Amino acid sequence: MTLRIAFAASNAPIAQSAKAALTRRYGDHAEEGADVIVALGGDGFMLDTLHRTQDLGAPVYGMNRGTVGFLMNEYSDHQLEERLAQAEEAVINPLSMTAETQDGEIHRALAINEVSLLRSGPQAAQVRISVDGKVRMSELVCDGVLVSTPAGSTAYNYSAHGPILPIGSDVLAVTAVAAFRPRRWRGALLPKTADVCFEVLAPGKRPVMAEADSRSVRNVVRVDVRSEPSIGHRVLFDPGHGLEERLIREQFV
Structure with missing residues (x-):
């Protein structure tokens, strides 16, 4: 049976040419009804494609026509159907963000x-951190703080000196960005x-913005974050180059 493949590409000329x-x-093929969606671009475009197609059910196979391409496979226009048939699947649960702004508006992403x-x-921002309703840090003074999934742990989290998380670890990383007080706190x-x-x-004096995969909300006063197990993004990788292997390999470079 011939695979019904839908192609999506970033605006970069190299991606459009591919x-x-x-x-x-x-x-x-149209994305609706496709067996697989092939995303051509970088990691940012891959994230956009996963968000945009999350209700379609088809897995997404990325080929790198961007820069880093951590979530992407190597590009080739040969034997694509064979590569797709042999691909390994990883299921990624996203985070749910609920952000309240100073004017009382609620934003979800x-x-x-x-x-x-x-x-x-x-x-610097001043932030109080609670976990499951219990205050765990009454004041964190920092440039920022983030919650990362295992899939995202090699991105901004790793740049902020957070840990790389195995894909099946069922944990989240909370990482400070340039913590000033407590100065030695490295996260949880x-x-x-x-x-x-x-x-x-002190949001008036020390304004803070929240971002969910680069979707920004300014002037927040409260942000709630949790994993969203009801949504599973299906991502395909070439055999031997799956997300688990990439996360392990990244720790030895």
Whole structure:
């Protein structure tokens, strides 16, 4: 049976050129009803594709036409159907973010990599952290703080000196960005089932923005984060180059 493949590409010329070549060779099915969606671009475009197609049910196979391409496979226009048939699947549960702003508005978003709070003014942010309704840190003074999934642990989390999490570890990483007080705090590992609440102290003087996979909400006063097990993003990787292998390999470079 011939696979029904839908191609999606970023606006980068190299990605558009790849889509044209692949479409000529394999055709291009509509995403609705496709057996698999092939995303051509970088990690940012892959995240956008996963968010956009999460209700369609088809797995997404990325091919790198961007920069880093951690979530992507190597690009080739040869033997694509064979590669798709042999691909390994990883299921990623996103984070759910509920952010309240100073004017009382509620914003909701999903994040496959991380939810982050970042100072948006000249002064450091002051944040209170609660886990499952219990205050765990009464005041964190920092440039920011984030909650990362295992899939996103090599992204912003790792740049902020957070841990790389095995894909099947069922934990979340809470990582500070340039913590000033407590100066030595390097973050925490929490069960995947944990509800994390960030309350912004002195939001008028020390404004904070929240981001869920680069979807921004400004002037937040409270942000609640939890894993969303009801949503599973299906991502395909070439054999021997799956997400678990990539997370392990990243720790030895």
